[in-house]
Amino acid sequence: xxxxxxxxxxxxxxxxxxxxxxxxxxxxxxxxxxxxxxxxxxxxxxxxxxxxxxxxxxxxxxxxxxxxxxxxxxxxxxxxxxxxxxxxxxxxxxxxxxxxxxxxxxxxxxxxxxxxxxxxxxxxxxxxxxxxxxxxxxxxxxxxxxxxxxxxxxxxxx
Numbered sequence: 001x002x003x004x005x006x007x008x009x010x011x012x013x014x015x016x017x018x019x020x021x022x023x024x025x026x027x028x029x030x031x032x033x034x035x036x037x038x039x040x041x042x043x044x045x046x047x048x049x050x051x052x053x054x055x056x057x058x059x060x061x062x063x064x065x066x067x068x069x070x071x072x073x074x075x076x077x078x079x080x081x082x083x084x085x086x087x088x089x090x091x092x093x094x095x096x097x098x099x100x101x102x103x104x105x106x107x108x109x110x111x112x113x114x115x116x117x118x119x120x121x122x123x124x125x126x127x128x129x130x131x132x133x134x135x136x137x138x139x140x141x142x143x144x145x146x147x148x149x150x151x152x153x154x155x156x157x158x
Contacts, residue, residue, distance in 0.1 A: 026119075027041050029119065029122055030044070030115070030119065033115045033118065034115070036111075037108055037111050037112075037115075038082060039108075040075075042065075042067075042075055043075055043078065043079055044112070044115075045065055046061055046065070046072075046075060046076070046079065046085075046099075047079070047084065047101075047105065047108065047109075047112065048112065049061055049064055049065070050085065050099065050100075050101050050105065051101070051106075051109045051112065054100055054101050055098055055099070055100045055101075056098070056099055057090065057096050057097065057098055057099070058072060058073070058076065058087075058096070058097045058099060059096065061076075061099060076099060079105075082104075083102055083104045083105075084101070084102055084104055084105035084108065085099050085100060085101055085102060085105050086099070086100050086102060087099055088100070
């Protein structure tokens with residue numbers, strides 16, 4: 001059986017701090033490149049999803065980004081005001097709003113590829129290291145979400 005890390009209150013022993021510091025460093029590195037194309041980091045994430053698959057519902061975007069509609073709606077309004085996306089009620093379900101890229105939104109995709117290329121270079125991982133890190137972070141997210149869901153279920157019955 002694999003040994004688990006010993007519990008500690010030292011900051012440098014905390015996984016949460018290592019993740020926090022890495023996240024801040026990565027988003028800080030993105031900031032000037034995103035400023036140059038007029039996007040915030042959360043807006044960039046929405047645009048990535050739309051470049052991947054255009055014409056998604058607010059619910060689909062929120063689900064993929066783990067954002068609620070209260071957080072996502074103002075962000076989408078700003079993208080609409082900037083002329084990068086359109087928001088329309090879906091004909092088949094008027095309670096649902098569809099988000100689609102405009103020509104201006106599609107045109108930003110080329111610049112996003114350059115941003116991705118620069119970030120990959122800045123990180124300096126080879127393909128195996130890059131894929132391994134992404135895989136481990138997804139596993140971490142799934143395990144933490146699974147543990148949180150289990151804890152929610154156990155406290156709901158009290």
